Amino acid sequence: MSNYPIFEPTDPSGLTRKSFVSNQEVRWCPGCGDYAVLASVQKVLPELGIPQEDFVFISGIGCSSRFPYYMETFGMHSIHGRAPAIASGTKAFRPNLNVWVMTGDGDGLSIGGNHLIHAIRRNIGLKIILFNNRIYGLTKGQYSPTSEMGKKSKSSPMGTVDYPFNPISVALGTGGTFVARTMDANPKHMQEVLKAAALHEGTAFVEVLQNCVIFNDGAFTDVTSRQSRGENTLDLVDGKPLLFGNKNEKGIILDKKMRPQVVKVDEVGLENILVHDADNEAMAFMLSHMTIPNHPVPMGVFRSVARPSYEQLLEDQINTAKAKKPNASVQSLLESGYTWRVE
Amino acid sequence: MSNYPIFEPTDPSGLTRKSFVSNQEVRWCPGCGDYAVLASVQKVLPELGIPQEDFVFISGIGCSSRFPYYMETFGMHSIHGRAPAIASGTKAFRPNLNVWVMTGDGDGLSIGGNHLIHAIRRNIGLKIILFNNRIYGLTKGQYSPTSEMGKKSKSSPMGTVDYPFNPISVALGTGGTFVARTMDANPKHMQEVLKAAALHEGTAFVEVLQNCVIFNDGAFTDVTSRQSRGENTLDLVDGKPLLFGNKNEKGIILDKKMRPQVVKVDEVGLENILVHDADNEAMAFMLSHMTIPNHPVPMGVFRSVARPSYEQLLEDQINTAKAKKPNASVQSLLESGYTWRVE
Amino acid sequence: MSEVAKAPQTLESVTIRFAGDSGDGMQLTGTQFTETSAVMGNDLSTFPDFPSEIRAPAGTLAGVSGFQLQFSSQEVHTHGDAPDVLVAMNPAALKVAVGDLKENGIIIVDRDAFTDKNMNLAGYESDPFSDGSLAAYRVFDIEITKLTLNAIQELGLPQKQAVRCKNFFALGTVYWLFSRELQYTESWIESKFGAKTPSLAKANKLALNAGYNYGLNTHIFPNNYVIAQAPVEKGLYRKVTGNEAVGLGAVTAAELAGVELFLGSYPITPASEILHFLSHQRHLGVKTFQAEDEIAGICSAIGASYAGAAALTTTSGPGLALKTEAMGLATILEIPLVIVNVQRGGPSTGLPTKTEQSDLFQSLFARNGDSPMPVLAATSPGDCFWATIEAFRVALRYMTPVVLLTDGYLAQGSAPWKVPQISELEKIPVEFATDPEGFQPYARNEDLSRPWAIPGTPGMMHRVGGLEKQNITGHVSHDPANHQVMSDLRAEKIRKVQDMIPATEVYGDADAKLAVVGWGGSFGAIRGAVDHLRAQGVKLAHIHPRFLNPLPKDLGEILAGFDRILLPELNMGQLAYVLRANYGIEVARYNKLEGKPFKEAEIVTAIRAQLEEMG
Amino acid sequence: MSEVAKAPQTLESVTIRFAGDSGDGMQLTGTQFTETSAVMGNDLSTFPDFPSEIRAPAGTLAGVSGFQLQFSSQEVHTHGDAPDVLVAMNPAALKVAVGDLKENGIIIVDRDAFTDKNMNLAGYESDPFSDGSLAAYRVFDIEITKLTLNAIQELGLPQKQAVRCKNFFALGTVYWLFSRELQYTESWIESKFGAKTPSLAKANKLALNAGYNYGLNTHIFPNNYVIAQAPVEKGLYRKVTGNEAVGLGAVTAAELAGVELFLGSYPITPASEILHFLSHQRHLGVKTFQAEDEIAGICSAIGASYAGAAALTTTSGPGLALKTEAMGLATILEIPLVIVNVQRGGPSTGLPTKTEQSDLFQSLFARNGDSPMPVLAATSPGDCFWATIEAFRVALRYMTPVVLLTDGYLAQGSAPWKVPQISELEKIPVEFATDPEGFQPYARNEDLSRPWAIPGTPGMMHRVGGLEKQNITGHVSHDPANHQVMSDLRAEKIRKVQDMIPATEVYGDADAKLAVVGWGGSFGAIRGAVDHLRAQGVKLAHIHPRFLNPLPKDLGEILAGFDRILLPELNMGQLAYVLRANYGIEVARYNKLEGKPFKEAEIVTAIRAQLEEMG
Ligand SMILES: Cc1ncc(C[n+]2csc(CCOP(=O)(O)OP(=O)(O)O)c2C)c(N)n1
Numbered sequence A, B: 001m002s003n004y005p006i007f008e009p010t011d012p013s014g015l016t017r018k019s020f021v022s023n024q025e026v027r028w029c030p031g032c033g034d035y036a037v038l039a040s041v042q043k044v045l046p047e048l049g050i051p052q053e054d055f056v057f058i059s060g061i062g063c064s065s066r067f068p069y070y071m072e073t074f075g076m077h078s079i080h081g082r083a084p085a086i087a088s089g090t091k092a093f094r095p096n097l098n099v100w101v102m103t104g105d106g107d108g109l110s111i112g113g114n115h116l117i118h119a120i121r122r123n124i125g126l127k128i129i130l131f132n133n134r135i136y137g138l139t140k141g142q143y144s145p146t147s148e149m150g151k152k153s154k155s156s157p158m159g160t161v162d163y164p165f166n167p168i169s170v171a172l173g174t175g176g177t178f179v180a181r182t183m184d185a186n187p188k189h190m191q192e193v194l195k196a197a198a199l200h201e202g203t204a205f206v207e208v209l210q211n212c213v214i215f216n217d218g219a220f221t222d223v224t225s226r227q228s229r230g231e232n233t234l235d236l237v238d239g240k241p242l243l244f245g246n247k248n249e250k251g252i253i254l255d256k257k258m259r260p261q262v263v264k265v266d267e268v269g270l271e272n273i274l275v276h277d278a279d280n281e282a283m284a285f286m287l288s289h290m291t292i293p294n295h296p297v298p299m300g301v302f303r304s305v306a307r308p309s310y311e312q313l314l315e316d317q318i319n320t321a322k323a324k325k326p327n328a329s330v331q332s333l334l335e336s337g338y339t340w341r342v343e
Numbered sequence C, D: 001m002s003e004v005a006k007a008p009q010t011l012e013s014v015t016i017r018f019a020g021d022s023g024d025g026m027q028l029t030g031t032q033f034t035e036t037s038a039v040m041g042n043d044l045s046t047f048p049d050f051p052s053e054i055r056a057p058a059g060t061l062a063g064v065s066g067f068q069l070q071f072s073s074q075e076v077h078t079h080g081d082a083p084d085v086l087v088a089m090n091p092a093a094l095k096v097a098v099g100d101l102k103e104n105g106i107i108i109v110d111r112d113a114f115t116d117k118n119m120n121l122a123g124y125e126s127d128p129f130s131d132g133s134l135a136a137y138r139v140f141d142i143e144i145t146k147l148t149l150n151a152i153q154e155l156g157l158p159q160k161q162a163v164r165c166k167n168f169f170a171l172g173t174v175y176w177l178f179s180r181e182l183q184y185t186e187s188w189i190e191s192k193f194g195a196k197t198p199s200l201a202k203a204n205k206l207a208l209n210a211g212y213n214y215g216l217n218t219h220i221f222p223n224n225y226v227i228a229q230a231p232v233e234k235g236l237y238r239k240v241t242g243n244e245a246v247g248l249g250a251v252t253a254a255e256l257a258g259v260e261l262f263l264g265s266y267p268i269t270p271a272s273e274i275l276h277f278l279s280h281q282r283h284l285g286v287k288t289f290q291a292e293d294e295i296a297g298i299c300s301a302i303g304a305s306y307a308g309a310a311a312l313t314t315t316s317g318p319g320l321a322l323k324t325e326a327m328g329l330a331t332i333l334e335i336p337l338v339i340v341n342v343q344r345g346g347p348s349t350g351l352p353t354k355t356e357q358s359d360l361f362q363s364l365f366a367r368n369g370d371s372p373m374p375v376l377a378a379t380s381p382g383d384c385f386w387a388t389i390e391a392f393r394v395a396l397r398y399m400t401p402v403v404l405l406t407d408g409y410l411a412q413g414s415a416p417w418k419v420p421q422i423s424e425l426e427k428i429p430v431e432f433a434t435d436p437e438g439f440q441p442y443a444r445n446e447d448l449s450r451p452w453a454i455p456g457t458p459g460m461m462h463r464v465g466g467l468e469k470q471n472i473t474g475h476v477s478h479d480p481a482n483h484q485v486m487s488d489l490r491a492e493k494i495r496k497v498q499d500m501i502p503a504t505e506v507y508g509d510a511d512a513k514l515a516v517v518g519w520g521g522s523f524g525a526i527r528g529a530v531d532h533l534r535a536q537g538v539k540l541a542h543i544h545p546r547f548l549n550p551l552p553k554d555l556g557e558i559l560a561g562f563d564r565i566l567l568p569e570l571n572m573g574q575l576a577y578v579l580r581a582n583y584g585i586e587v588a589r590y591n592k593l594e595g596k597p598f599k600e601a602e603i604v605t606a607i608r609a610q611l612e613e614m615g
C-alpha cells in the first residue's frame, strides 16, 4: 500500500518564462553574469513540455548556487560541493523528475570534484550547469581550480602555482556523454545549448563562461565580447566543418602529428576542413585544448552520444527482478533464508 | 634558529633491492598481483641514486594500500582515499623527498577521486601508482569505479548499472603530465615504466593492471597473459610508430574522421603508421580509449611532458619573496601594519 | 581411551568454538551446527571471528578463522564466554583459541595437521600434546584428514578436493557428541552441491557420517550429550545476523510506511553486508546506490528523502565521521533519514574487524552548530530489526535524521529470530503534503514536525536549504530573533521524541540497590550476568535504554532510585559521561577496549566488586 | 539648532556605529576612526558587521554595512553594547541600526540620501524625521553629499568619484565631535592615494577637513567631547583582528619552535583571512597550500607535520565537520597539528557571517572511536595570538592535534594589541629524533609523547598508520590487551596536558557567592559586566578557562566553592553540559543564539536575575 499522492501532472503548455520566476529578490551583484543564466534557464524550461512540478534545481554553495531560490520550481540550496551527490539520489529515486545541478567552479570542481566526475561517469540524468568565473565569488575572491596559472588573488598574492582544470577536458576524461560550453554574454547560444542539454538522456555537462564583475571582471572578455567573439570562438556543429572567423573564412585541419592547425578555408578547400563529430571523444578532447591566441575557443556541444542512463538501467533491473518474482512480498523476504518452525 | 637535524645524506650507491625490504611479513593473498608491484618497486628504487631516507610511501586503505609496511622507507598507511592529499603536504613542504602514493581503484578513484585529480592538476611531484584490480579487495568484493558495466559483485548481484572510469582518460582529462599503464604480469615493463615515472618532474600517474585472485581473478587475462599479450597490447614508445602483433606486423593509422584503425603494416607502409607523440594529449586520449577486441590495449607511457612542478614553483616564489625582503623577520612582521607607540 | 560408552548426559548450555585456517571452512561448519541446533529447538547465539588480514598465509596465527556459538535448553544471551569444546583444525587454531577454553574443556584436533611445518608456522616450540601445556583440558586428537580420505576414497576425488571434506568429518563427530540430527546438514549439502557436483555432495555426506560414526563407534569419548529444546515461543524462526536484520527492518519499515526504500552507501567493514543484503532486494523495488564515498552515500539518501523515499545510509565509524556535515544539512532541512552506524574499534582506522561502542559521542555531538538528533541503539542481532523500524518511525514522524547504532558484534553475530507477521505490526503513518492552499514548508504539526512536500506534487514548489530559515515560510533569514526561535524549535522537536518512548523497563529487582545500566550490544552479556547472579539470589536490576537521545523522560528518576549504578561500556565511558551531564549522577564505570564484546563472567565480576564495595 | 558652542565635555567611553550601504566605505571610515583613536591613546574594541549577502542591491536593508567601536579612557572589553552615536549614510542604515542606539543617542545622517527611492527601498512608510519615530534621539541631519561636493568642487572630479568622498566628510564631522586629530587619517589618505591618484588624495583630505570644520563652525552640535588617554602599558601597539592574530601567532610559534610553518586550508567564512594573511608571508618561508577541500586542507597539514612542519589547518564549523576523520588519523599517528576553528552560526550552513560558540561539542567529541584531543579557546582578538602559540606549544610538546576555537566575533573584531618582543617569549622546545640506535616510533617520554622522526633522517625509516598500533614498536596490532593499553595511553597523554595549564585565575571577588563562568569570545562582555557590577559594589567572580579539554586540574574545586555559577554561552548550553559531566554540578545557563555576541547589558541583567534568585 503506497502513501504517495497520485496526481494528474499539470499541463505544461501554458508555462511561460514568468512561471519560473520565484518570489525571492535576486541578490547577485549588479552586472553579474549569473543573471544571464537565470534568464536563459527561465526561457528554456517552458519550451520543454515538462510539467512545472517536475523540475528540481539542486545547488551547492557559492554565488551561483543561490540559483534555486530564484526559480519557481522545487529547489535545494544544499552544502558546498555536494549537489551532484544529492541530485543523484533524487534522480535515481525518481527518474521522471527533471533534475538540474547548478554549481560553480569552486563548488563543482574544487570541493565537489569527486561527486561531479562520478555523476558524469554514471551517466545519471542530471543537467549540470557549471558557472565558471574562475574565482571564488561568495567567499570574496580566492583563486579557484580554473583560475589561470599565476593568478593573483586574495589567497595567492604572488600569483598561483596551480595549473588550472579545463572543465571540458575533465568532463570528457571522466566519460561525459554530453559536454558543452557556452557563455553568459550570448543568451541565444546559451539557450540552444541548455535546451540540448535538457533533452539529453544521461548526464549533460555545460560549462558557462561567467563574468564575476567584482572579483574577476573581464576574465573572458577576449572570448565573450561581441567584437572579438567572431575571431576568437568557433561554433561547434555536429557533422559540420570546424569553421570560424567573422566570415567563417578560417577553419581547422589536423596535421600529420594529429594536431589542430588554423588554416584559411580558401587556401585548403572546404572539403579538407575537419568535420566536427560529436561522437568522437578524441576529437572533442583535442577541441577542448584549443584556446586563444593560437586557436579559437570552441563553443557549443563538444560531445553528445546516446547511452542508456544510470536511472534507466536501474529501473530496468528493478522491472526485471520484479518480473522474475511476481509474488515477492516483504513477508516472504522475512520468511526466507534458513527457517524452522517451533510448534 | 632552526631545530631541524642536519645530516649528510647516506650514500645510495650501495642500495640493493634487499635494502628496501622491511621486516614486516607480507600479507597479501598468495598469487595476488600486488607482490609483483612490490618486487618491481624494490628493484627500481636502488637504481635511482636517491638516499634511502628520502623515500616516502604514502597510501590510503585497501589491499594495495598496505604497501608501505613492506618497504624499508618512511611510510604512512593513512585513511581511505586521502593519500594524495597527505602526500601533497609532504611534498610541498619538503620538495627534496621522493614521495610515492600507493593506491587502489577504490581508494584512488572512488573515495579519493578528488584528491587524485587535484594532485594531477597541480602537477605536484608525486609518483602515484594506482593498483587497478577493478574490485574492492579489502572489503571483500564490491564493484569499483573501474569495474566493467554489468559486473556482478557482492553489491551488484544483478550486475552494475555504472559505467566505469578509464583511469588513463581520467588522468589525461585532469591534466596529467605523465600518464602510463603497465601490468603486474610483466615485471620488466613495469620496472621501465616505474623508473620513468620516478624520474619525471611533477605528477607521474601509473595505472597497474593488477589481478585480484580472490575477488576478480582473471580480469585482465586477455591483456596480460603471455599468450595473448603480443596480439592484444601495443607498446607505446615516444617518437616510434604505433605497432603491435607478435611480429609487430600491425599498426595504427588515423582515418579521416580522426579515429584509429588497425592496419597491416605491409599493406599501408610503415611511414603511414601513426607515430606516438607523448606530447600530444589528444593522441594520448585517443589511445586511452583503444581496447580489445577492436584495438590493442596500449601499454607504457601515453603522455609525458615537461612542466615545472607545483613544489618548484612554490619554492621559486618563496625564494623570490625572500630575496625581495632580505631583512624580513617575524619580529618585523609583528611590528608591521598600523602601529603606534605609547610612551 | 577405550572406555565403555555411557548413556548421553543432559547439559543445559554448551559453547563450542570451531577454529581452523581461513581455508578450512570453519564459518560453514559453525553455521551448519547452528542451524541444526536451531531446528532442534535450542536457543543459541553465535559469533564469527574472522582474521582481520586480507588472506593471511595459510597456517599462520593471523590466518585463523573462528566461529563460536552457545546453544542451550534455556534462553541464551551471548555466544558464550569460554568454550566447553574447541575444534581446532590446525596448530595455529589451537594456539589462538586454547586460552579461551574452559578448564577441563574438550579439545578435538586434526592430528594430521600437526606437521612440523604447521607447528612452526604457529610458533609452537614444543609439542603441545606432550609438553603438558594442555594438561588442563580433555584432548581428543583424531586423524581427521586421514579418516576423511579413507571414508571417501571410493569416490576417487582429487586429493585437494577430498581434503576439503574434513570439516564435515569434524562436524559429524561433534554432531554425535551432542546428539545432533544429520538430516538438516545432509539436505543442505544436497541442495548446495547435489545438482552441480553430485560427487562433492556425496563426499561431504560420507565425511559427515564417517565423523558421526567415528564418535559412535570408537568410544574415544567417554559419553555424549543431549541438550533439550529451549522453551521458546511457537512460530516460524530464522537465523539473522544484525546486518541482515537491519536490512529486513528497513524493508519492513518502508512497507509499514507505504513508501519506497532507498539506500545510499559506501562499503565499509563491518557494515557492508547491509548494502549487500539490500542490493538483493530489487524485486521489492528497493533502490541501492553504491556511492563514490560516504559523503555521497548520505547525500544521495538526502536527495532521495527529499524526493519522498524512506531513506537510509549505512556505515561504520570513519564513514560516519565523513557524513557529519551532511547530517547537519538533514537536520536543518528537517527531512527523514536513518543513519545506521555499525560501530568498530577506533580511533581512526583502528581495529576495523573488531567490535566497540565508542561512537556514542560521535553520534550525539558530531555536527557543527547546535544540531540535535535522535540516537538509538540495538541490543541483539534480532533486535536490529526492531530498532531499525523504530528509527524509521522516529525519522518519519518527526521529519528528522536519526542515528541507529549497532556494532560489529551484533552485525556479524546471529541468533534465532521469530519472524513477525507484517500485517500485525503497527503502521508508520506518513502523509505527504499536497494542498497548495496556505502551504508553508516550515509550518509545524503538534509534533513540531514540518510537512513533506515532494517534487512532482503540483503547486507545491518551494525551496529549502542549509542556511537558517525563517520560521514557517522557510525563506532564508538572518534575523537574530528568528535564529533563536528556530534553534529552540529544532531542539524542542527532538525533545518531543520522548513522547513516543515507552516507560523504561527495569528488569529484575526494582528494589535492588545496584542497577546495571548498559546500552546497545552489551545487552546480552549484561542480561546473562544479571540472570546468573539473580539465580544465586543476588538482588539486581538491569536497565538498558534504547534511546540515547533524547533519554527517556523517566530515566533520571529511575536511576536516582538506586544506591549505585554500574555501567559497563566498550569505550572509555561515553554513556557514563552523558548520564552525568544529564542527571548529575556519578556511575561506577566499567570500561573495556579490547576489540571484543563483554563476557558474562567479566560483568559478573564487575557486579560482585560493586556489591562488595557497597558492603 | 544654533546654540552657542560650549567647551568640550569629558567622557569616559563612547560607542559609535558607522553604517551605510556596502558601497559607502563604512569599514574604511570605522577603521580610520579606530586607528586615530588608538594613536591618541584610547583603549578600544571594534566590530565590523558585514551584510551576509553577496552584494545586496544598493539601498536595501540587506546591503547595510556597519562598523562599531567603543573607545575609552578606561580598559575596554567589547565593541560596546549600544552606540552613543550612529552615523547613518542612508535610510536603510538608519532603519537597521537605530534600534540599537542608546536612548538620547546622537544620530548623524546624510540628509541627501533620504530620497523617496531610498526611503522606499528601506521600507520607510513615513518620514522618520517628522513622524516622531526618532523622538528618543538627538538627530543631526546634515546634507553631507551636497557639502562634500561643494568642498571638492574645485577639483573637477567626475560626479561618481566625488560623491564617494562623502564618508570622509562624515568622518571629519565625527572627528570634530570627539576632538580627534586629523593628521593620522590625512597621512593615511596620502599614502593610499597620493602617489597614484593625487586628485583623490586631495579630494578626500578636503572632504575630511570640510566635515571637521562643519562641526567646528556651524555649532549644530551643542558641544563636543574629549576622551582622555587610557592607562595602557607603554610600548609599541598595533591593531589586530582575531584572524590576523592567529596568523601572527602561528608564525611566531613556528619561530619559537625553530621549525617551518605550513598551512593547509580551504577558504570559508569567517576563517579565510587567516589563509590570506599567511599566504602573504612567503618571505618568511611560510608555505600555504590552498587545498581542494577541507579534507585535503587537514590532510596536507598532516603530510607536512609528518615531514616536520609546524602544521596548521584553519576552517569554520562545516569545514571542521569534514575534517573529523583526518583528525582521528592525526590522533592515532600522534603528530603535532593545530586546527583552528573560527566558529559561526549553525547548524549546517546556518548563518555564515554571524558569530556563535556552538562548535564546542564538535571539537571535543567529533571523532570515531575514543579519540581525545586538547581544545583551547581564545578570548579576544589579541588573545588569538597567545592562544595560537599555546596551541602549538601543546601540539609540539605532546605530539598531538589540538583544536583552537575562535569565533566570527573575535576573527573580525579588532583591538589595540601590544606587540611583544619575540626574544622575550618562552621558546617551544622541539627535538627531532635522529638516533637510530634503539629507536622505537611509539616509545614515550615523561609527557607520554612519542618521538618525531621525520623523513630524510638517515636510518630512521619506519611506518605509521591509522590501524591500532603495538605499544612502543608502532607495528600494526590487533592484540586485545594492547588496544586497551594504547587507548589508555592516548587518553592519559591528553590528561597530562593539565600539567602545563597554569592555576585557574579567579577574577574579582574570590569570596563572592556567584561566579560567572565563560569561555572563548564572550570574555569581553562578561568581564565588562562583572566590572560594571563590581564597581557598584556587587561581589562577583569571573572564571574563563582557556583549556576546555583537558579542563584545568583545579577547576572543579574552584567552581564547587561558589554558591552558584552563571554560564553565558552563545549556544544551547555546551560548556554547561561539559561541566556537569565532569563535576556533576548544575550551573545556571544563559544561552543566546542570535548570531550576535553578548552585550554587557545582557550579562548584567542575567547576573542580576541570579543574584535576585539567590536572595
Ligand atoms: C564546507 C564548506 N567549505 C567552504 C565553504 C565556503 N565557500 C562557500 S562558496 C565557496 C566557493 C564558491 O566558489 P564557486 O563555487 O566558484 O562559486 P561562485 O561564488 O564563484 O559562484 C566557498 C569556498 C562552505 N560554505 N562550506
Ligand SMILES: Cc1ncc(C[n+]2csc(CCOP(=O)(O)OP(=O)(O)O)c2C)c(N)n1
Pocket: B061, B062, B063, B064, B065, B079, B080, B103, B104, B105, B106, B107, B108, B131, B133, B135, B136, B137, B138, B139, B144, C266, C267, C268, C269, C294, C318, C319, C322, C349
Ligand atoms: C572512510 C572509509 N570508508 C570505507 C572504508 C572501507 N574500505 C577500505 S578499503 C576499501 C576499498 C578498497 O578497494 P581498492 O582501493 O580498490 O583496494 P584493493 O583492496 O582492491 O587493493 C574500502 C571501501 C574505509 N576503510 N574507510
Ligand code: SF4
Pocket: A027, A028, A029, A031, A032, A033, A034, A063, A064, A133, A137, A138, A211, A212, A213, A214, A215, D054, D055
Ligand atoms: S561576487 Fe561575482 S559571482 Fe558573486 S554575485 Fe557578485 S559578480 Fe556575481
Ligand code: SF4
Pocket: B027, B028, B029, B031, B032, B033, B034, B063, B064, B133, B137, B138, B211, B212, B213, B214, B215, C054, C055
Ligand atoms: S583480496 Fe585480492 S587484491 Fe586483496 S590481497 Fe587478496 S588477491 Fe590481492
Ligand SMILES: [Mg+2]
Pocket: A062, A104, A105, A106, A131, A132, A133, A134, A135, A136, A137, A144
Ligand atoms: Mg566561481
Ligand SMILES: [Mg+2]
Pocket: B062, B104, B105, B106, B131, B132, B133, B134, B135, B136, B137, B144
Ligand atoms: Mg581494487
